[in-house]
Amino acid sequence: MKKRFFKLFFLIFLSFICLSCVSEIDPISGEKTYTLLSTEEEIRIGHKVIPSAINENDGLYPDREIQNYIKEMGNKIAKVTPRKVDYQFYVVNSSQINAFALPGGPVFVTRGLLLKMDKESELAGVLAHELGHINARHHAKFLEKTYGMNMLLGILGIALQDSKYASAVMSLAQISAGLLQLKFSRDQENEADSLGVRFSYDSGYDPKGLLTMFEKFKAMERGGTVEWLSTHPLPDTRIKNVQQIISEKYPHSSSLIQDSERFRAIKAKIISTKDSYDYVEKAKKYIKSRNYNEALSLLDKAIEIYGSNYAYTYRALVNLNLNKYNNAISDADKAIQLDSLYFKPFLIKGIALTKIGKWRESIVSLNKAKQLIPDNADLYYYLGVDYHEIGDRKNAIEHLSTALNLTDGKRGWEADAQRRLIMLKKY
Ligand SMILES: [Zn+2]
Numbered sequence: 001m002k003k004r005f006f007k008l009f010f011l012i013f014l015s016f017i018c019l020s021c022v023s024e025i026d027p028i029s030g031e032k033t034y035t036l037l038s039t040e041e042e043i044r045i046g047h048k049v050i051p052s053a054i055n056e057n058d059g060l061y062p063d064r065e066i067q068n069y070i071k072e073m074g075n076k077i078a079k080v081t082p083r084k085v086d087y088q089f090y091v092v093n094s095s096q097i098n099a100f101a102l103p104g105g106p107v108f109v110t111r112g113l114l115l116k117m118d119k120e121s122e123l124a125g126v127l128a129h130e131l132g133h134i135n136a137r138h139h140a141k142f143l144e145k146t147y148g149m150n151m152l153l154g155i156l157g158i159a160l161q162d163s164k165y166a167s168a169v170m171s172l173a174q175i176s177a178g179l180l181q182l183k184f185s186r187d188q189e190n191e192a193d194s195l196g197v198r199f200s201y202d203s204g205y206d207p208k209g210l211l212t213m214f215e216k217f218k219a220m221e222r223g224g225t226v227e228w229l230s231t232h233p234l235p236d237t238r239i240k241n242v243q244q245i246i247s248e249k250y251p252h253s254s255s256l257i258q259d260s261e262r263f264r265a266i267k268a269k270i271i272s273t274k275d276s277y278d279y280v281e282k283a284k285k286y287i288k289s290r291n292y293n294e295a296l297s298l299l300d301k302a303i304e305i306y307g308s309n310y311a312y313t314y315r316a317l318v319n320l321n322l323n324k325y326n327n328a329i330s331d332a333d334k335a336i337q338l339d340s341l342y343f344k345p346f347l348i349k350g351i352a353l354t355k356i357g358k359w360r361e362s363i364v365s366l367n368k369a370k371q372l373i374p375d376n377a378d379l380y381y382y383l384g385v386d387y388h389e390i391g392d393r394k395n396a397i398e399h400l401s402t403a404l405n406l407t408d409g410k411r412g413w414e415a416d417a418q419r420r421l422i423m424l425k426k427y
Helices: 001-019 039-056 066-077 110-118 120-135 138-159 167-182 188-200 210-223 228-233 236-249 261-272 274-288 292-305 307-321 323-338 343-355 359-372 375-387 394-407 414-426
Strands: 023-027 033-036 088-092 100-101 106-110
Touching: 001 120, 023 167, 023 292, 039 088, 039 106, 039 138, 039 167, 039 343, 066 088, 066 120, 088 110, 100 120, 106 110, 106 120, 120 138, 120 188, 120 210, 120 261, 138 167, 138 188, 167 394, 188 210, 188 236, 210 236, 228 343, 261 274, 261 343, 274 292, 274 307, 292 307, 307 323, 307 343, 323 343, 343 359, 343 375, 359 375, 375 394, 375 414
Parallel strands: 088 106
Antiparallel strands: 023 033, 100 106
């Protein structure tokens, strides 16, 4: 025991030494700088948060051609940026008008934002802006400032792949939430804008694309529907800054790429699935008010038009709430087939399997969910129940305890988890 403690202490001490003295070349200024978070650690944290970002944005858009397009576009722009990290590009199903990045490379664009774009240079501008945040280490600076020493424990837990430790799970939950609601400062936005203009231009796109996108956001702002503005504030001064940079540094940009045949084809494809997605959006409102039968008929219509992972996931959820467990399982399976990085269907399938007493199958599905997002309270509760039912006392205690640590107190199963824990600890 003493030895183990000593080993853990030594590991923490070591990681402190290593992390606190990382010296790196600042990608923007080219000067040597000291950072708390190494690029490698930054990339690792970003990777860990990808499934949460996908889950909170309704899964990946299930069309390979569109995913490939955004990857090619993104990589073409990333190539001209000075920072070498693990760039990744995804289109998510969300109807919100948004784009965001994670530390160390991942960039996300919503289906809702693509619907508002009219030409390729606008997409290039938004991607280049997000790459600006990554290149200027804005996420890393946020992590260093917000979590500091506390983060080291979390990183250690993540690095050791030992999410059993409640403290590591809690740190990851905190870091994910912090990163997904991250709001940059005005200075950081200006920096990302000026880098965005530069990266657009250097990769051959008309940097005015970012400007026309900003003007559209501004026009839509009154309706309060642009999610992007809640994390990237857009005062008039910002638009003026971008105008100024373009007219001073890149006055002759009209010969650059404005649009492409491919962009128009991609856009047409996304428009063709809009009706289906709109039905799911309406169904979600009925789900909120527990009007499950109304929701079900809308989801049936959505799937008839376009069978997306998003529609199947919500139909699985409705079936779960209607106690139609076998239907829930088959819908969840269809969603998983379309997108194996989407957490929600694995969770719904696991819960449905618990409900019909298929404990071991449930454990398989919930453990897959846990590999994606290891900080969900419901997941730990149902895993705890499964382990309890098959007589695995150690795992049952561990998972039920973590569930109670993670819960907001309103999940509805807290009393049962406590009752089971008392029973388990008796023997
Ligand atoms: Zn921004």
